[in-house]
Structures are given as structure tokens and as C-alpha cells.
Amino acid sequence: xxxxxxxxxxxxxxxxxxxxxxxxxxxxxxxxxxxxxxxxxxxxxxxxxxxxxxxxxxxxxxxxxxxxxxxxxxxxxxxxxxxxxxxxxxxxxxxxxxxxxxxxxxxxxxxxxxxxxxxxxxxxxxxxxxxxxxxxxxxxxxxxxxxxxxxxxxxxxxxxxxxxxxxxxxxxxxxxxxxxxxxxxxxxxxxxxxxxxxxxxxxxxxxxxxxxxxxxxxxxxxxxxxxxxxxxxxxxxxxxxxxxxxxxxxxxxxxxxxxxxxxxxxxxxxxxxxxxxxxxxxxxxxxxxxxxxxxxxxxxxxxxxx
Numbered sequence: 001x002x003x004x005x006x007x008x009x010x011x012x013x014x015x016x017x018x019x020x021x022x023x024x025x026x027x028x029x030x031x032x033x034x035x036x037x038x039x040x041x042x043x044x045x046x047x048x049x050x051x052x053x054x055x056x057x058x059x060x061x062x063x064x065x066x067x068x069x070x071x072x073x074x075x076x077x078x079x080x081x082x083x084x085x086x087x088x089x090x091x092x093x094x095x096x097x098x099x100x101x102x103x104x105x106x107x108x109x110x111x112x113x114x115x116x117x118x119x120x121x122x123x124x125x126x127x128x129x130x131x132x133x134x135x136x137x138x139x140x141x142x143x144x145x146x147x148x149x150x151x152x153x154x155x156x157x158x159x160x161x162x163x164x165x166x167x168x169x170x171x172x173x174x175x176x177x178x179x180x181x182x183x184x185x186x187x188x189x190x191x192x193x194x195x196x197x198x199x200x201x202x203x204x205x206x207x208x209x210x211x212x213x214x215x216x217x218x219x220x221x222x223x224x225x226x227x228x229x230x231x232x233x234x235x236x237x238x239x240x241x242x243x244x245x246x247x248x249x250x251x252x253x254x255x256x257x258x259x260x261x262x263x264x265x266x267x268x269x270x271x272x273x274x275x276x277x278x279x280x281x282x283x284x285x286x287x288x289x290x291x292x293x294x295x296x297x298x299x300x301x302x303x304x305x306x
Contacts, residue, residue: 014040016082027113027160032097035110035160038066040081040091044126050090051131051297052118052167054111054147055081057093058138058275060202060244061107062100066093070137070175072276073286080286087290088299090127092118096143103208104221109158111147115166116157122167132167133293138245138274139202141177142223145234145253148172149226171233171296173289176245176274178203179253180225181211181218187248194244227256233263235292237285239272265292 012020019041027035042050057064069080076083084091096110115132122129136144148169150156157163178184181203184196196203197211204210207217219225234257238250247268257264267288272279279285294301 014079014082016078016086018042018082018085019044020081026094026117027110029097029102029106029110029160032101035095035097035113036066037092037094037114039125040085040093041126042085042088042090049122049126049128050088051128051133051170051299053084053089053091053133053135053293054114054118054144054167055091055093056096056111056134056136056140056143058136058140059098061139061206062098062202064098064139066095069093070275072279072282083286083290084293087294087301089133089293089297090125099202099205104206104217105156105158107143107206108146108150108156109160111143112157112166113160115147115169116161116164119165119167120162127167129167131170131297133171133173133297134169135173135175135289135293136177137175138177141174142179143177144172145174145177145179145223146221146226148232148234149223149228152230169232171235171293173235173292174237174250174253175285175289176238176242176247176250178222178245179249179256180222181207182215182222183252184246184249185211187246187252189241189243189246192243192246224253224256227253227260227262229260229262231257231260231262233265233292233296235265235267235289237267237269237289239269239274239276239279241271241278242274244274 021039097106119129134144211218236250238247254266
């Protein structure tokens with residue numbers, strides 16, 4: 001499927017050699033800023049369109065940008081986006097509306113619009129719309145899970161962009177994302193640095209009300225509420241010392257997926273805090289996620305760069 005594509009920005013080349021289109025508009029919700037994505041691509045091979053990693057940044061739904069993969073990877077000589085491109089993926093990294101701009105489900109609607117946009121323009125951009133992995137960290141992991149678990153449900157599509165099918169989700173990488181807003185408070189560690197049930201919590205700002213006062217809204221915004229046997233394979237990775245999002249969230253989502261007969265791998269990283277803080281080398285968790293993404297998309301796994 002190919003639609004009329006808008007004028008694209010000039011293509012650039014990253015330090016790692018990837019082709020990148022920065023600031024591509026994928027949607028323009030009424031009354032809000034245009035929604036942009038950066039698209040990283042390998043060398044064009046007309047006979048072999050690239051599977052797509054759709055990356056969703058973290059930031060508690062309040063902050064964050066599409067060029068941020070997480071502080072643990074900031075010093076890598078070859079950055080995560082370039083690593084993914086070198087493995088054969090295209091990468092679409094999205095901005096989405098933050099909670100200070102619009103409450104849930106605006107963020108989900110934005111992600112849905114991006115998935116539709118990518119499919120509509122896949123032929124022009126050299127993308128394989130039938131093979132996509134959703135990858136997110138923290139708030140982005142939450143949104144990646146929601147996008148996958150609500151696939152095929154028109155009531156969650158929104159009207160940010162033209163209607164139509166989205167890319168086919170082959171798998172989800174969810175790093176330390178909230179899974180059930182209603183259980184976060186009681187799962188929190190004694191040294192937690194946030195109180196999810198508070199009136200001014202990130203979760204309250206997301207749904208527009210404190211979690212205890214709006215259980216139906218909290219449930220609707222929780223990935224566990226949408227699990228079904230139709231879910232794609234999931235890789236959940238979470239630090240056991242996470243003070244922002246308790247690791248019990250990933251354990252709870254893994255249990256829900258298993259109860260429905262879904263394929264899920266749960267990786268609990270001993271002693272790691274949020275954003276992989278306290279982890280001496282995040283290479284292992286990244287490599288595991290890359291291997292998962294390659295496997296569900298049928299790509300060979302390349303050796304790690306020296």
C-alpha cells in the first residue's frame with residue numbers, strides 16, 4: 001500500500017553510516033503540534049525491504065524526545081539506532097504527545113497514527129510493513145505494549161492520521177514499562193522515589209486523575225487489561241532494583257501473557273535500577289533485545305561491534 005507521501009526532509013548520514021530522515025511529520029492532531037519521527041535506514045535494496053523497529057522514548061509520559069534511547073547508551077561509539085540499522089532494520093523513532101499536552105489515550109492514538117503512516121508509505125521508503133518490532137523504554141515500553149495489545153481494535157485507533165491498517169507487529173521489546181497502573185503503588189520498593197497513587201504522580205498526569213479516584217481510566221491505560229491470545233511475542237526486561245517502576249510490573253504482565261498462551265520472555269536484571277542505572281555494562285540487555293528482534297523478523301544476528 002502506498003499513499004501520496006509529503007515532501008521529506010533532506011536525507012542525512014549519521015556518524016555510524018546510517019541514512020536518516022529527521023523530523024518527518026506523521027500526523028497533525030487538531031490543536032496540537034505536528035508529530036514527528038526520525039527514520040533511520042540501511043542502504044536501499046529494492047528487492048529486500050527492511051523490517052522496522054518502531055522506538056518509543058521514555059520520560060514518564062511528561063518529557064523525552066525521539067532522539068533519546070536512554071542515558072545508559074549515550075557514550076557508545078556506535079549508537080543503538082546505528083546498531084539496529086547495521087543489523088538490517090530500519091528504525092522509526094517517534095515523538096508523541098506528552099501528558100502536559102494531552103491525557104491518555106492521546107499517546108496511544110499518536111502511536112497508532114505512526115504505525116498507519118509507516119505502512120502507507122512503506123513501498124516508497126523501502127520498509128517491510130509486514131515485519132515490525134515495537135521497542136520502548138519506561139513510558140515508551142508501556143506504550144509499545146499497549147500498541148501491540150490493542151492491534152485490530154478500532155476503538156483505540158483515534159483520528160490523528162488517515163485511517164487504514166498499521167504495520168504488522170512481529171514482537172515487542174518492553175524495557176521496565178508500567179503494566180498495571182492500579183498495582184504500581186503496592187508493588188513499589190521501600191526506597192521508591194515516586195508514589196504512583198499520589199495526586200501529582202506521573203500516572204495521574206497521564207490519565208487526568210489520581211489512580212485510586214479513576215480506576216476505570218487506570219485500567220484502560222494498563223497493558224494487562226488488553227492481553228489476549230492474539231498478542232505477539234514479548235521480551236520484557238526489568239531491573240530488580242527499579243525505584244521508579246517496580247519489577248513486579250513486568251512479572252505481572254508476563255504472567256498475564258502466559259495465562260493466555262502467549263510467547264513471552266522475562267529478563268529480570270539483578271541489582272539494576274531504572275534506565276539500567278547500576279548496570280556496569282548495558283551491552284548484554286541491548287544484545288538480547290536485538291537478538292529477539294532479529295529472530296522474530298527472520299534476520300540473522302550479527303556479532304557485536306568491537
